[in-house]
Amino acid sequence: xxxxxFSGPPSCGxxxxxxxxxxxxxxxxxxxxxxxxxxxxxRIYDKAGIPNQTGISGTLCPDHFFVSNIDACLxxxxxxxxxxxxxxxxxxxxxxxxHIQNIPAVCVIDVLSxxxxxxxxxxxxxxxxxxxxxxxxLVSQAEREVFALHTIRANPxxxxxxxxxxxxxxxxxxxxxLKRRCVPVGAEPLRLRFSMPAAICSYxxxxxxxxxxxxxxxxxxxxxxxxxxxxxx
Amino acid sequence: MNxxxxxxLGRLWDKSPFVADFFAETELxxxxxxxxxxxxxxxxxxFQFADCxxxxxxxxxxxxxxxxxxxxxxxxxxxxxxxxxxxGGRGKxxxxxxxxxTVRSGEIACVVGPTGSGKSxxxxxxxxLAQGDTPTGRxxxxxxxxxxxxxxxxxxxxxxxxxxxxxxxxxxxxxxDFLMQHAESRLLPENTRQSLVQNVIACANTLTGEPFSDGxxxxxxxxxxxxxxxxxxxxxxxxxxxxxIDEIENAGVDRVLALNMLVKKDKLVFAATHDPLIAMAGTxxxxxxxxxxxxxxxxxxAERDNISCLSSIDQKLMRLRALVRAGRQIxxxxxxYFSPQKTDIxxxxxYFNEKGEEK
Ligand SMILES: Nc1nc2c(ncn2[C@@H]2O[C@H](COP(=O)(O)OP(=O)(O)O)[C@@H](O)[C@H]2O)c(=O)[nH]1
Ligand SMILES: [Mg+2]
Numbered sequence: 035x036x037x038x039x040f041s042g043p044p045s046c047g048x049x050x051x052x053x054x055x056x057x058x059x060x061x062x063x064x065x066x067x068x069x070x071x072x073x074x075x076x077r078i079y080d081k082a083g084i085p086n087q088t089g090i091s092g093t094l095c096p097d098h099f100f101v102s103n104i105d106a107c108l109x110x111x112x113x114x115x116x117x118x119x120x121x122x123x124x125x126x127x128x129x130x131x132x133h134i135q136n137i138p139a140v141c142v143i144d145v146l147s148x149x150x151x152x153x154x155x156x157x158x159x160x161x162x163x164x165x166x167x168x169x170x171x172l173v174s175q176a177e178r179e180v181f182a183l184h185t186i187r188a189n190p191x192x193x194x195x196x197x198x199x200x201x202x203x204x205x206x207x208x209x210x211x212l213k214r215r216c217v218p219v220g221a222e223p224l225r226l227r228f229s230m231p232a233a234i235c236s237y238x239x240x241x242x243x244x245x246x247x248x249x250x251x252x253x254x255x256x257x258x259x260x261x262x263x264x265x266x267x
Numbered sequence: 268m269n270x271x272x273x274x275x276l277g278r279l280w281d282k283s284p285f286v287a288d289f290f291a292e293t294e295l296x297x298x299x300x301x302x303x304x305x306x307x308x309x310x311x312x313x314f315q316f317a318d319c320x321x322x323x324x325x326x327x328x329x330x331x332x333x334x335x336x337x338x339x340x341x342x343x344x345x346x347x348x349x350x351x352x353x354x355g356g357r358g359k360x361x362x363x364x365x366x367x368x369t370v371r372s373g374e375i376a377c378v379v380g381p382t383g384s385g386k387s388x389x390x391x392x393x394x395x396l397a398q399g400d401t402p403t404g405r406x407x408x409x410x411x412x413x414x415x416x417x418x419x420x421x422x423x424x425x426x427x428x429x430x431x432x433x434x435x436x437x438x439x440x441x442x443x444d445f446l447m448q449h450a451e452s453r454l455l456p457e458n459t460r461q462s463l464v465q466n467v468i469a470c471a472n473t474l475t476g477e478p479f480s481d482g483x484x485x486x487x488x489x490x491x492x493x494x495x496x497x498x499x500x501x502x503x504x505x506x507x508x509x510x511x512i513d514e515i516e517n518a519g520v521d522r523v524l525a526l527n528m529l530v531k532k533d534k535l536v537f538a539a540t541h542d543p544l545i546a547m548a549g550t551x552x553x554x555x556x557x558x559x560x561x562x563x564x565x566x567x568x569a570e571r572d573n574i575s576c577l578s579s580i581d582q583k584l585m586r587l588r589a590l591v592r593a594g595r596q597i598x599x600x601x602x603x604y605f606s607p608q609k610t611d612i613x614x615x616x617x618y619f620n621e622k623g624e625e626k
Contacts, residue, residue, distance in 0.1 A: 146437060149448070153292055157320035160329065167422075173437050174497045175428045175505055176449040180438075182422040183452040186340075187292060190332035194422035203391050206401055207420060228322055 035111050036118045036216040039133060041158050042142030043151075047168035048122050049075050050199025051142055053082055055120075057202060058209045063118035066107045068100045075122065085114055096123065097230060101132045108219060118216070133161050133227045138215040141189075144169040145181045152181070152188035159185075161227050164211055165192045168199045271331050272305040279304075285337045289330060293319060304330050340423050341454040348372060348409050348426060348508040351393070351535055356404030358385070358559025364403075365560040370537070370551060372508065373530050377546045378539040380555030386539040389555060390511045393537060394427045395419065403558065428505045430497055431513035436485040442468060442496065443481040449504050463503060470528060471499035474520045476589045491519025498525045502532045512538040519588055523548050523578050544581055547574050576607055 042048050052065060064085035067075045071090065079086035087110060091099035100123050111119035133139035141162035143151060146169050152159060159165060165185055170178045178196065185194055193211055197204040235241075235251030271279065277300030279286045290297060296315070298307045308323045316322060321329060350371045355364040370376045378386045385403075392405045396414045399406050407414070409426070418424050438445055446467050450460040465481075472478040474495035479488060488496065494515055501510055510529055515522070515538075526548050529536050538545055546552060552564040583605060590597055 149438065160320065161325065171431070171433055172435060174434050174493075174500070175430060175507075176445070176497070176500050177436065177438060179505065180448050180452040183340075183454075186336055186423065187288070187333070190336040191328060193420050195420065196422070201387070203387075203394070206395055206397075210400065211420065228320055228325065229317070 035108070035116055035219060037108065037111075037134075037219050038118070038120050038138045038140060038212060038216065040120055040122045040140045040142060041133075041162070042124070042166075043144075043147065043155070044124050046142045046144040046147070047166075047197075047199035048124075048142045049078055051166055051168065051197050051205070051208070052120055052122060053078070053084075054197065054199065054202035054205045055209055055212075056082060056084055058205055059118070061117040062115075063120060064111055064114060064116040066110070066119065066121045068096055068103075068121065068123040070096050070124070085116065097132050101226065101230065104134070104224065132230060133157075133163075135225045135227055136217070137219070137224065138163050138212055139227075140164045140166060140212075141192075142166045142168060143185070145173050145178060149177070149180050149184050152185040155188065157228060160189050162189060162192055163215060164208070165189055165194045166208060167194065167196045170196045171198050171200070171203075269327075269331055271334055272327055273303050275303055276300045276307065279334075283334060283338060285334050288337075289333050293329075295319065336423075337454065343423070343506070347533075348535060350410055351509065352408040352411065353393075353560070354406040354408065355560055356399070356406075358403075358557050360557060362559065365562060368551075368563050370535060372533045372535045374551060375526050375530060375536045375538060375549040376551040376553055377549035378537060378553045378555065379541070379546055380561075384555040385558040386555055387513065388558065389553070389560070390429075390513060390537060390539055393509065394429065394511060396427075426507050427509045427511060428501050428507035429511045429513070430494075430501060430515060432515055434497065436488070436493060436496075438485060440485060441482050442479065442485055442488075445485050446500065446504065449500060453504065453506060467496070467499045467503045470503065471495040474498060474525050474528070476519060476585045477592065489519070495520045495525070498528065502528045502534065508534060510534045510536045512536065512540070514539055514541070519585065521582065521585065523574070523581075544574075544577050547571070547577065579607070580605060 040048050040052060056063065064087075065075075065079050067073050067079075067086060067088045069075075069088070069090055070092070073088050073090070076086055076088050087107070089099065089103055089107075100121070104121070107121065108119065139162045141155070141159045141164070143155065143159065143165065145167060152165075167178075167181065167185065173181075182194060182196075185192070195204055195208045195211065197208055235253050236249055238251070241248050276286065276298050280300060289295075298304075302310070305327065308326050311323070311326075316326075319326065350369050352367065352369040355366045357363050378389055380386055388401075388403060389405075392401055392403055393407055395401065396407045396409070396419050397403070397405050398413065409418075414426075418426055436445070438448070440448065443464060446464040447460060450463055455463070468481050471492075472495070475491045477489060477492060479492050479496075485493070485496070498515075498520065501507075522542065522545050526536060526538070526545065538549065540546055547566060547570055549566065552566065554561045554564060587597055
């Protein structure tokens with residue numbers, strides 16, 4: 035079975051692009067969807083006849099939740115004889131979105147998020163192999179070009195594709211790129227491309243009181259321009 | 268050995284503006300310029316790596332790719348595309364379509380046919396530079412041969428620009444700042460940007476009946492003004508030699524002038540349209556039916572001769588729009604106004620000045 039991770043901010047068009055991909059890929063594939071609170075994507079995938087599972091992270095960091103469940107997801111895919119598994123996750127803190135070595139990592143962003151967005155997104159976009167830009171049908175040629183350049187600046191290693199999530203324009207180029215990159219998941223353990231941000235502080239353990247006396251563990255102090263540099267404690 | 272990683276940053280700094288950009292955009296601490304980038308990365312601690320979310324190796328890859336890709340864009344010369352050839356595939360029912368035809372730069376190919384006949388699919392095949400790998404099986408050749416693969420996937424090398432009715436401006440910028448951003452994103456030499464921007468604004472204003480100033484916010488422009496700005500910007504500031512237009516009719520812009528503006532910049536234009544004026548202004552007309560190309564018409568003299576009549580009616584209509592906009596009444600004799608003998612508008616000088624603008 036092959037595996038592809040799709041990440042991107044909420045409502046950027048991940049589900050739409052995956053559906054369009056489904057229309058041109060000949061292989062049987064399934065989707066695992068990760069979200070924080072609720073997700074309605076399962077209905078959409080059901081309707082399209084695509085086998086799918088949903089993982090709700092609830093109180094946990096969604097990306098940590100994602101990583102700790104990938105193995106189980108792959109097993110689900112194997113059990114159901116899928117040839118391709120796609121994960122959809124919302125990359126909620128814009129910080130980690132766990133890309134995995136040798137697994138094609140696709141990051142979806144939409145042009146409506148503003149030209150500064152690519153640089154604000156962080157490793158989810160910076161370490162992706164493929165960046166898909168959606169909703170180009172709604173803005174001018176100039177804005178598409180400016181947005182593409184900002185995307186290149188944020189991830190100069192990436193292949194960048196413009197895809198229309200509604201009509202599927204551009205989907206063939208993306209499908210071909212994924213085909214080129216996909217290799218079946220081997221037996222050896224998967225590795226993250228970069229360690230996830232540390233988040234073990236007193237608040238992770240349920241502290242509710244605010245103030246420096248109560249903040250312990252891995253914390254970082256903010257830096258103010260009228261004072262000396264912030265410190266790591 | 269990678270020179271970018273092993274040359275002192277100070278020296279790279281003087282050679283390439285992108286080195287300073289790199290440090291500004293990544294929020295990495297300003298480097299000691301005597302160090303090479305490899306040495307700089309070596310001196311970073313685990314927290315600094317964690318903050319940028321990359322390992323030493325990833326950072327070095329990122330730095331190298333950043334400088335190389337942006338320099339390549341800055342160096343890029345507009346590749347001339349003199350011709351685009353469509354090798355026919357098949358229509359929806361699987362029957363073969365017209366086998367082959369070529370459109371040359373400076374030509375306008377109009378794409379016509381009923382809704383659902385495959386106009387958008389044809390434009391998509393052109394945009395994707397299809398090589399028999401789309402449902403139609405069409406192949407697109409540039410300058411007579413198969414395009415280089417990077418033209419199909421590298422965002423900065425895509426030779427195709429698109430304009431359609433649904434496109435709107437979303438940036439919160441004045442016309443001038445917006446165009447400057449576009450010029451910057453092309454990484455054009457700084458001393459040329461200003462004049463290009465002024466040129467775009469001047470050209471856009473010739474296309475619309477309602478001129479706008481360079482300080483106007485792009486999001487507040489009217490439909491006609493927006494369309495005019497998009498067309499002039501695509502003609503002058505976009506690097507793409509091929510322009511696809513999807514149904515920009517009734518937009519309050521002078522369409523014939525707009526098409527000519529693109530053609531003068533040696534663009535190769537494909538326009539999907541139902542608009543007789545655009546269709547007649549085209550040098551080729553591709554007729555689609557049931558997903559396939561049925562035939563290609565080259566307009567004959569009789570049709571070309573009709574353009575001036577239709578164009579004059581169109582301009583007269585645009586002036587009527589201007590009057591409505593200005594809160595005036597259209598209380599004069601319209602039959603006389605539209606009569607073909609009246610190619611000028613002298614008789615209506617109480618309404619319009621000699622340039623055709625409303626008084
Ligand atoms: N106009 C336009 N709308 C799109 C495009 N892609 C997605 N959408 C719409 O954007 C909304 C969010 O898309 P969805 O795929 O659910 O986003 P997700 O949350 O990232 O999975 C939906 O209403 C889609 O129809 C696109 O390319 N163009
Ligand atoms: Mg979704």
